[in-house]
């Protein structure tokens with residue numbers, strides 16, 4: 531797992547290896563191995579979510595996820611404003627969607643269309659929420675501002691023994 535943001539966020543990958551500094555260039559993890567394949571269950575979830583969203587959005591393209599970034603945010607973990615632009619030029623040009631699945635404590639996803647000036651909009655992400663941005667919105671600036679601590683369900687803990695925090699599964703097609 532990569533450590534970042536003073537250890538308040540940790541990451542690992544399925545499918546293709548991705549690192550904050552080198553993007554997808556280094557296909558081996560620090561342990562010398564390639565990442566495991568993206569689990570079928572994750573792929574099915576992402577595809578079903580895109581199908582549902584396409585009922586409301588005519589211009590949302592389909593995608594087949596070949597990479598999944600798993601991020602664990604501890605309480606008060608955050609992710610600074612950025613664009614997701616390391617995928618292939620074909621994927622970016624076609625606006626193939628990014629699908630982010632949230633598990634655990636609530637977080638605030640912030641975004642805006644351009645880098646400067648415009649006020650940030652926000653969406654609260656609860657456990658079980660799926661956020662999709664694709665098509666015209668594929669290049670939004672976005673980040674995660676605040677991961678709460680008092681929204682973690684007892685049931686989730688009892689069933690999974692997951693640590694207090696937020697797990698996000700972010701699926702993309704390279």
Ligand SMILES: O=C(O)CCC(=O)C(=O)O
Nearest residue numbers: 599601614630674698700
């Ligand atoms: O944690 C999230 O929901 C967003 C993650 C994200 O923006 C990214 O991995 O690029």
Ligand SMILES: [Fe+2]
Nearest residue numbers: 612613614672
């Ligand atoms: Fe992102």
